[in-house]
Amino acid sequence: QQQVKQSPQSLIVQKGGISIINCAYENTAFDYFPWYQQFPGKGPALLIAIRPDVSEKKEGRFTISFNKSAKQFSLHIMDSQPGDSATYFCAATEYFGNEKLTFGTGTRLTIIP
Amino acid sequence: GAGVSQSPSNKVTEKGKDVELRCDPISGHTALYWYRQSLGQGLEFLIYFQGNSAPDKSGLPSDRFSAERTGGSVSTLTIQRTQQEDSAVYLCASSLVGIAYEQYFGPGTRLTVT
Numbered sequence: 453q454q455q456v457k458q459s460p461q462s463l464i465v466q467k468g469g470i471s472i473i474n475c476a477y478e479n480t481a482f483d484y485f486p487w488y489q490q491f492p493g494k495g496p497a498l499l500i501a502i503r504p505d506v507s508e509k510k511e512g513r514f515t516i517s518f519n520k521s522a523k524q525f526s527l528h529i530m531d532s533q534p535g536d537s538a539t540y541f542c543a544a545t546e547y548f549g550n551e552k553l554t555f556g557t558g559t560r561l562t563i564i565p
Numbered sequence: 566g567a568g569v570s571q572s573p574s575n576k577v578t579e580k581g582k583d584v585e586l587r588c589d590p591i592s593g594h595t596a597l598y599w600y601r602q603s604l605g606q607g608l609e610f611l612i613y614f615q616g617n618s619a620p621d622k623s624g625l626p627s628d629r630f631s632a633e634r635t636g637g638s639v640s641t642l643t644i645q646r647t648q649q650e651d652s653a654v655y656l657c658a659s660s661l662v663g664i665a666y667e668q669y670f671g672p673g674t675r676l677t678v679t
Binding site: 458484486493494495496497498501541543545547548551552553554555556557558560 | 662
């Protein structure tokens with residue numbers, strides 16, 4: 453019940469295209485959903501996060517879409533650039549509860565020219 | 566300001582030896598986490614320290630793994646009698662208490678057990 457399932461495992465997108473990564477969770481106590489970006493040789497870094505009281509959050513070219521009834525959320529990267537090539541992790545936690553993040557298994561994104 | 570630092574950045578050890586990995590969190594961050602990331606895999610939670618509370622050790626894979634945090638700051642992860650399956654990148658993260666969703670990660674220690 454603590455899992456966060458992430459897909460796809462790897463993704464190749466042409467420059468300028470839209471990259472979409474999907475996550476699903478089971479624990480209904482989760483109420484905060486951050487995304488982390490990890491470049492090779494570096495630790496993950498917080499990219500964007502959403503609470504379930506909104507269905508969408510946009511920051512620049514990055515958008516999180518959230519479907520509470522389906523217990524799913526996704527990251528969309530618009531106008532994908534080679535510099536976006538990285539591994540992306542979705543995560544979930546209880547905003548006022550358990551002080552831990554449950555991470556998805558990661559998506560390796562490659563943007564090709 | 567300074568981010569989370571970890572040392573060493575790389576460690577090669579022989580099977581059966583003990584290793585110690587160090588993490589210096591961001592100043593003022595009272596929550597500290599250790600994760601393990603195997604090649605091409607996700608982030609496996611190991612242990613969590615929150616202030617002076619007893620640590621959450623629920624993710625430690627065996628009793629060969631232990632961690633301590635001295636003075637509410639620096640943390641050391643110790644792996645005894647290392648095995649080849651312990652080879653991975655060990656990541657440390659810190660956060661302000663109550664803001665677990667915003668964790669700041671160090672660059673990790675790459676452990677190779679030969």
